[in-house]
Amino acid sequence: MLKKTMISGMILAFIVLVGCSGEHNEEQAHGNEGNTNIVSRCPDAEISWVDILMINGIKYEGEDEGLSEGETLEKGEQIGEVKFRLAGNACSNHQTKNGDAAFLPVGTEIYKLVGYDTNFRVVAENKVYQVKENKKAKTISELLDIKGKVSKMSIESDHDGSHISDFAEQETLDFIEDFLSLEYIDMDKVNKETSDRRVFLRIHLNDGSSFRIVYWLDGNALSLGAFGTEKMKNIVKNKIDL
Structure with missing residues (x-):
């Protein structure tokens, strides 16, 4: 009985040491700025990284x-x-x-x-x-430096990202005005309101660059971490119902 207990304890200790060694080796690599001579057990899984x-x-x-x-x-x-x-x-x-x-x-x-x-x-x-x-930003205007820099907005296909239509100038102005005033919140709260009914919106800036945001109309939720206003929701609904 004592022998079995000792063996079980040795196996458990070995597992813990292996796990800790993986974490320690990653920290060593981080601290040594990618030194390839360090033996590391990471990665420990197939990970699909975002850029x-x-x-x-x-x-x-x-x-x-x-x-x-x-x-x-x-x-x-x-x-x-x-x-x-x-x-x-x-x-x-x-x-x-x-x-x-x-x-x-x-x-x-x-x-x-x-x-x-x-x-x-x-x-x-x-x-x-x-x-x-x-995490220091409190509003979308603090998160995104785009005030006075938006040239237009457009809607894209949520299947292949292709262009569908542009917002009218006044629609863009009204949407962005409300958009920048929104409270910036934790994405976990937003994720609870997502659904299959989504709209891909692209915000175009004066320098020719652009970026996409996702708008879930049912929950009035935005992918950046915010909930839209009724005005914003109606502007988008009117565009996709045309």
């Missing part, structure tokens, strides 16, 4: 091709650099930290994008990354 980076407590995303369209990018001062590449290195339980990036190589320099607040957009490897999460 993100994090700097100064803000998560940015570069998935939308419209972000880098338009005028030639003008980089400002350097605000940081990539310290850890997630793809191929991070474990499934990794908590994103400043200096992390999904695909950018370690050492990639991150710059301010001239014309925009760094809390909204940054540039890395000649690609624009736009804020995905900023």
Whole structure:
């Protein structure tokens, strides 16, 4: 009986040590900025990463091709650099930290994008990354630096992303006015109100760049982390019911 207990204890200890070793090795890799000589058991699963980076407590995303369209990018001062590449290195339980990036190589320099607040957009490897999460923002206007910079809005297919129609100028002005005044909230609350009835909206900026937001009409919820006003909802409903 004592022998069985000792064996069970040894097996449990081995499992715990292996698990801790994986976490420790990932932290070693993070601290050594991608040193390939370090033996790591991460990644521990097949992970489909989104093209993100994090700097100064803000998560940015570069998935939308419209972000880098338009005028030639003008980089400002350097605000940081990539310290850890997630793809191929991070474990499934990794908590994103400043200096992390999904695909950018370690050492990639991150710059301010001239014309925009760094809390909204940054540039890395000649690609624009736009804020995905900023816990310090209280409203959409604090999250998105687009006041006075919107040229138009359009509706896209939620099947293939193709263009369907443009908003009238006054519709765009009315929508954006309410949109920027919205409270920025936790996405967990928004996710509870999502449904299959969604509308893809694209916001076009004066410099030729653009980005997509998703509007779930049934819950009056927006993908950035906000609930719309009745005016916004009616503007969109009128467009898709035409």
